[in-house]
Amino acid sequence: MTQPFRGGAPQYRSPLWPELLIEYKKDHIRISGDRSYHTVSNAPYRGGAGSGSHFVNWKVPLDYDCSDPAAMMLEALRGWGYEPSTAVGLQTAAHITHSSFKEEAGDAYKLLVCASAGTGNAARAGLARETFPAYEPGTVNLLILIDGAMTESAMVNAVISATEAKSAAFADLRVPDRSHEAVATGTTTDAVLIAVSQSDVYAAAPHRYAGAATTIGNAIGRLVYEAVYEAVSTAKEP
Template sequence: MTQPFRSADRRSYLSECWREIQIRHEEDAIIITCARPLETISSAVLGGGFSITERIINWKVPLAYDCSDPVHDLHMMLSERGYPPQSTVGMLTAAKLTHASITEMRGDEFTIVCCTTAGTSNAARAGLLRPVFSSYTAGTINSVVLIDGRMTPPAMVNAVITATEAKAAALADLGIADSLHGLAATGTTTDAIVIGASQSERYLGLHAYAGAATTIGNAVGRMVYESVYEAVSTQKE
């Protein structure tokens, strides 16, 4: 685990395991790029669902952000930076970008790089009755899981499940509670997840599953757990 951007003079992180991945910290965004396009599945505001992307942006907005049209706001932000929206996955967060936690590892026919930003002021437990709203608000636990390897679409969906379970486990171990009910939180009310795969032909194995008992699913769970744990446990530092 590492939080490279807590150092004031550190603005860029180059993955040690997957040299094509670069993570940059700008004043109001974490920008993740890969030397090749990635197949992604995500719950992101921009480029969500299944897509092909060249960059993933975690954009910081204020706690009082007017969330009436986040897609428009992301388009404007991308335009200012010269990034084409059709090849970008964009998320929103109000969490500390400096405390982004990065984990990575090599495994069985894959390499994984995970980056999480987290804040838990709106921690919540799924499955309980609570006040709900139709509008979108900025996400507070955002995880990006990038996999250099070959995965089927069902395996990528499976990875979303495994990553979500790992996030919930980390919050439980940290004692994060739903402020409304006092029970263990499973996330926050506005989390987002991105799973990206290179689908590189240099790998012979095609991962058809990504549950906790598979090599790739076990790795996804561990990387997400560790990055969520570190990002949440240090958020007040």
């Protein structure tokens, strides 16, 4: 089990990537890097393609207003004293204390995956259902940090590999889509962040692909699967 905050520890230092500062702050987890990272995500705050040096997974309060998640995130970041212009912010209603961390070094990369998960709004993609325009906080949030060099297309490929691995974990855990009596592939509000250092150390050999048959894509898939499986299967434990 790799859930360092279940016992109330305020920090976690990766033995593989000690430059990262990973902090638990009661209502959020913050991962701070030693540089600006290239990012792609569907995060509600500064999502899309961009950059950031610190990444926040916020367990939103009960009075959360889903009509403007970016504005609420901006207010929260300022309240914590973080620089909003260099942050990427994810939001969740799940227990962040049960966030699972997995890490690995390999072919011209170091990789750290953090998953927070709950399954209250689990759903199977591909089936018709009621839809809604308003944003609600994500239930499975994946933060994937990579010390390496990747093309933009490889970063998108990493999103695919991570999503497939999350769905595989849901399938093996038999997480139900209760509205259809089917096995879910995720939840209705999942989010994923890919953050890459693009360090000069790796500039001569950038990863151009990140599918399941590549070294980095295989690692992303395995670590996301393990992290989601652990986070989901322990979500109801103290």
